[in-house]
Amino acid sequence: MGPGPINADPRVLRAMSAQLVGQFDPAMTGYMNETMALYRGVFRTANAATMLVDGTSRAGIEAALVSLIEPGDRVLVPIFGRFGHLLREIATRCGADVHVREVPWGTVFTAAALEQAVAETRPALVAVVHGDTSTTLAQPLDELGAICARHGALLYADVTGTLGGNDVDVDGWGLDAATAGLQKCLGGPSGSAPITLSTRAVAVLDARRSIEAGLRDEGDRIAASPIRSNYLDLAMILDYWGERRLNHHTEAGSMLYAARECARILLEEGLDAAVERHRLHGAAMAAGLRGLGLTLFGDQSARMTNVVGVEIPAGIDGDGARAAMLTDFGIEIGTSFGPLHGRIWRIGTMGYNARRDAVLTTLAALEQVLRRGGHAVTAGGGVGAALEAYAA
Amino acid sequence: MGPGPINADPRVLRAMSAQLVGQFDPAMTGYMNETMALYRGVFRTANAATMLVDGTSRAGIEAALVSLIEPGDRVLVPIFGRFGHLLREIATRCGADVHVREVPWGTVFTAAALEQAVAETRPALVAVVHGDTSTTLAQPLDELGAICARHGALLYADVTGTLGGNDVDVDGWGLDAATAGLQKCLGGPSGSAPITLSTRAVAVLDARRSIEAGLRDEGDRIAASPIRSNYLDLAMILDYWGERRLNHHTEAGSMLYAARECARILLEEGLDAAVERHRLHGAAMAAGLRGLGLTLFGDQSARMTNVVGVEIPAGIDGDGARAAMLTDFGIEIGTSFGPLHGRIWRIGTMGYNARRDAVLTTLAALEQVLRRGGHAVTAGGGVGAALEAYAA
Incomplete structure (x- = not known):
């Protein structure tokens, strides 16, 4: 991811x-x-x-x-x-x-x-x-x-x-x-x-x-x-x-x-349908990250459908959290380059991974990692917000 | 091939x-x-x-x-x-x-x-x-x-x-x-x-x-x-x-x-064993081509183990014979470039194809294609010579 x-x-x-x-x-x-x-x-x-x-x-x-x-x-x-x-x-x-x-x-x-x-x-x-x-x-x-x-x-x-x-x-x-x-x-x-x-x-x-x-x-x-x-x-x-x-x-x-x-x-899927699928799952991921109390990075009106940047909360070790996501849940998320290195994570929902189960599992795992990192998160806040986005 | x-x-x-x-x-x-x-x-x-x-x-x-x-x-x-x-x-x-x-x-x-x-x-x-x-x-x-x-x-x-x-x-x-x-x-x-x-x-x-x-x-x-x-x-x-x-x-x-x-x-095979395998099957192919009455191209003392050039016999349509090999036998052989285009075929015995069955099948097919192209070949001359090379 x-x-x-x-x-x-x-x-x-x-x-x-x-x-x-x-x-x-x-x-x-x-x-x-x-x-x-x-x-x-x-x-x-x-x-x-x-x-x-x-x-x-x-x-x-x-x-x-x-x-x-x-x-x-x-x-x-x-x-x-x-x-x-x-x-x-x-x-x-x-x-x-x-x-x-x-x-x-x-x-x-x-x-x-x-x-x-x-x-x-x-x-x-x-x-x-x-x-x-x-x-x-x-x-x-x-x-x-x-x-x-x-x-x-x-x-x-x-x-x-x-x-x-x-x-x-x-x-x-x-x-x-x-x-x-x-x-x-x-x-x-x-x-x-x-x-x-x-x-x-x-x-x-x-x-x-x-x-x-x-x-x-x-x-x-x-x-x-x-x-x-x-x-x-x-x-x-x-x-x-x-x-x-x-x-x-x-x-x-x-x-x-x-x-x-x-x-x-x-x-076979159709280009329009594929773009819409990326838009749907990207929006659900973004909603879920906000539901975890996180702040999205950059001008959201110009955001790509398939990747979202999210600010690493104060007090959280960004690379440590990424390592925990990978080691404990088998999910990769990215950091960024230059001025954004260590400041944001980048989470993708693209290609074969632009799927509901991939979005929800990632949000569920991230909630656990944030909590264990000492960051206060609402239980179910991420998955709940994503499900609401899907329902809408 | x-x-x-x-x-x-x-x-x-x-x-x-x-x-x-x-x-x-x-x-x-x-x-x-x-x-x-x-x-x-x-x-x-x-x-x-x-x-x-x-x-x-x-x-x-x-x-x-x-x-x-x-x-x-x-x-x-x-x-x-x-x-x-x-x-x-x-x-x-x-x-x-x-x-x-x-x-x-x-x-x-x-x-x-x-x-x-x-x-x-x-x-x-x-x-x-x-x-x-x-x-x-x-x-x-x-x-x-x-x-x-x-x-x-x-x-x-x-x-x-x-x-x-x-x-x-x-x-x-x-x-x-x-x-x-x-x-x-x-x-x-x-x-x-x-x-x-x-x-x-x-x-x-x-x-x-x-x-x-x-x-x-x-x-x-x-x-x-x-x-x-x-x-x-x-x-x-x-x-x-x-x-x-x-x-x-x-x-x-x-x-x-x-x-x-x-x-x-x-x-796993061993580098020396792999080189020897290429030498063996390359030599068998060369012997087989000579056994079909064909003339090998170039200084044979400096030949690569894994590919041999052979002169296209007079009267044979080189590209037609290659097409027949591909269409009728599912075997590809190559021509060459520049001054050698249309003058020689190049036949490889390398990697996964450096195998006895691949060598013998190619020689058997080439014999058939040459004969149907109007070139006189000894029946079994190619396969026989290759088998002799293997036996030696």
């Missing part, structure tokens, strides 16, 4: 125990095509360039940034938590001229502030986190695509924390690139990064494409500004997933099975 | 269906420490810095090169097949001043030629493929470490194709960095890259370490020449696997279970 990674759905675990097939076996390329189609549904996009990067969600972020950013490009990063700092860090390593705007952790940007920042910095690319699990807040993105389009900037969003359990609308919002991982609302293991790219983003890649020595044909151009990474070169990864099927990495077969099963489960 | 990826060992597939635990759960960090110890055994090394990179074998290669190469560094790449070209490509993207030496595909370098090349180019790093599956040959590396040490160069070797089924002796040969994947002799899926680094290599990383914004303490230095990648920054990955346990990527739990199980299976 941490902020992710979380328990995987048992169906996903079983999918990974299927035997492998060859990398260019028609069965395998069929699974790849199926996976592309499934993730178009998950991302709500018609983008042909929708596929997997073989690495964790961080590999997906770096693939997007290193492939879209040419050294010297101006990049704007609005930061409202730790993962915004990560985007800044990666963009800097890509050689970008990075400009940042920051708001205090626990808040998000207004659309007007974002537009002003874009107008002031005139970036080639805006890179933003959608849901920053470090603060549990989600930056509303429904207006940012139009802002970027007006100012001629590409828009990249890291939707790792939100995809599948919060509204994410790639085409509706005008995102040019979005990347995720499986280990949050998708209910799978870390290690595969779904990605989608608009035609505008693909045009940038097309201009930077360089086919590697040993695979190059006579007619293949060499790019003026080749992508600095080979492994995370999205132009090459597209040539592998696309019709040309040019050899690049050896697709991680078991992780592809996992990613495919995550999307199948999600689309 | 291709050159890899191949069928995974069923034990590895089952290991991946185990439930996940949190990233910093003591159970998980325990598995990480166990995995480090296991791979020290697999690589035959005492290197403390032995761990996994979360990506395919290509991610491991790029992690080693981008972390060890500073832009402008002179790098020597001896090339004897397609994957040597890949090292050149990646080193170039890392900003290295790359010098290459090439020998015809199907041959390898003498130690004298390597020493001359090192003396002429005075590189900071020599990057070489051990077994280049594109040609099926393995470059002997037992003298190269001493050569590099004499000339003050670091030595990196890509042992993806060979580890676990051919002699690989990281400490004995003086390799400073070696990377692999699971999808060859280790009998697992692609998607995790074991890596080991000598203390000399770690010293290079220490000089380039930069801890990312949001995790940095007051005393943490900022490097003069930071590593260009965040995801593949081995200094950061070491800080995550090491005692400091600094958050970096979210470890790919299921792939870690797979990597751990691959190593457990291998060390």
Whole structure:
């Protein structure tokens, strides 16, 4: 019940125990095509360039940034938590001229502030986190695509924390690139990064494409500004997933099975139903924590559905309580980073764990741990408030 | 029965269906420490810095090169097949001043030629493929470490194709960095890259370490020449696997279970026994192919144990025969790249497929496919020759 990674759905675990097939076996390329189609549904996009990067969600972020950013490009990063700092860090390593705007952790940007920042910095690319699990807040993105389009900037969003359990609308919002991982609302293991790219983003890649020595044909151009990474070169990864099927990495077969099963489960349930399920159980958890007399962290109107921050009460040893939750009840909850380390816990309700029994058991256990830690709690206050939230 | 990826060992597939635990759960960090110890055994090394990179074998290669190469560094790449070209490509993207030496595909370098090349180019790093599956040959590396040490160069070797089924002796040969994947002799899926680094290599990383914004303490230095990648920054990955346990990527739990199980299976069998098994079944396959009247490709004295190249006989449609093997017998064999595409088939006997029944069934099927393709073959010639090899 941490902020992710979380328990995987048992169906996903079983999918990974299927035997492998060859990398260019028609069965395998069929699974790849199926996976592309499934993730178009998950991302709500018609983008042909929708596929997997073989690495964790961080590999997906770096693939997007290193492939879209040419050294010297101006990049704007609005930061409202730790993962915004990560985007800044990666963009800097890509050689970008990075400009940042920051708001205090626990808040998000207004659309007007974002537009002003874009107008002031005139970036080639805006890179933003959608849901920053470090603060549990989600930056509303429904207006940012139009802002970027007006100012001629590409828009990249890291939707790792939100995809599948919060509204994410790639085409509706005008995102040019979005990347995720499986280990949050998708209910799978870390290690595969779904990605989608608009035609505008693909045009940038097309201009930077360089086919590697040993695979190059006579007619293949060499790019003026080749992508600095080979492994995370999205132009090459597209040539592998696309019709040309040019050899690049050896697709991680078991992780592809996992990613495919995550999307199948999600689309069987229905995206809207899955988001609503996350909203329901997240709200019940939040109500239960308040029912235990605890104070929630941050602007609750911008909170992610799938994770809630709660202030560690005075007098309670935060790490000791987390250890007791894990050791005595087998339940993991998280702390946070930087200014919030030791100040808040983060409790997740996502993917396979966005369930009534998981919420109520966590609240029951936390009540016991708080009481034994010397904090006064109303008996049944957490579970009772959560049950009321469910009843409403 | 291709050159890899191949069928995974069923034990590895089952290991991946185990439930996940949190990233910093003591159970998980325990598995990480166990995995480090296991791979020290697999690589035959005492290197403390032995761990996994979360990506395919290509991610491991790029992690080693981008972390060890500073832009402008002179790098020597001896090339004897397609994957040597890949090292050149990646080193170039890392900003290295790359010098290459090439020998015809199907041959390898003498130690004298390597020493001359090192003396002429005075590189900071020599990057070489051990077994280049594109040609099926393995470059002997037992003298190269001493050569590099004499000339003050670091030595990196890509042992993806060979580890676990051919002699690989990281400490004995003086390799400073070696990377692999699971999808060859280790009998697992692609998607995790074991890596080991000598203390000399770690010293290079220490000089380039930069801890990312949001995790940095007051005393943490900022490097003069930071590593260009965040995801593949081995200094950061070491800080995550090491005692400091600094958050970096979210470890790919299921792939870690797979990597751990691959190593457990291998060390239970014994490294020497596993290499001997690959040698036995590889030799039987080679004998069987000759028994079918086919000609083996390349310098057989330098052939990898686990894959053999065989010339496609005149009059046979190579891709048609491969399709018949797959469709009619459920057996995959490979073609090759570049100058060898359509000229040779590559047949693997590795990992879980280094088995007598797999060898004999493949030879029996190939005989049928060749005959139906109009090529004259002695009935039973392949299986008979393989059985004789086994009997000897």
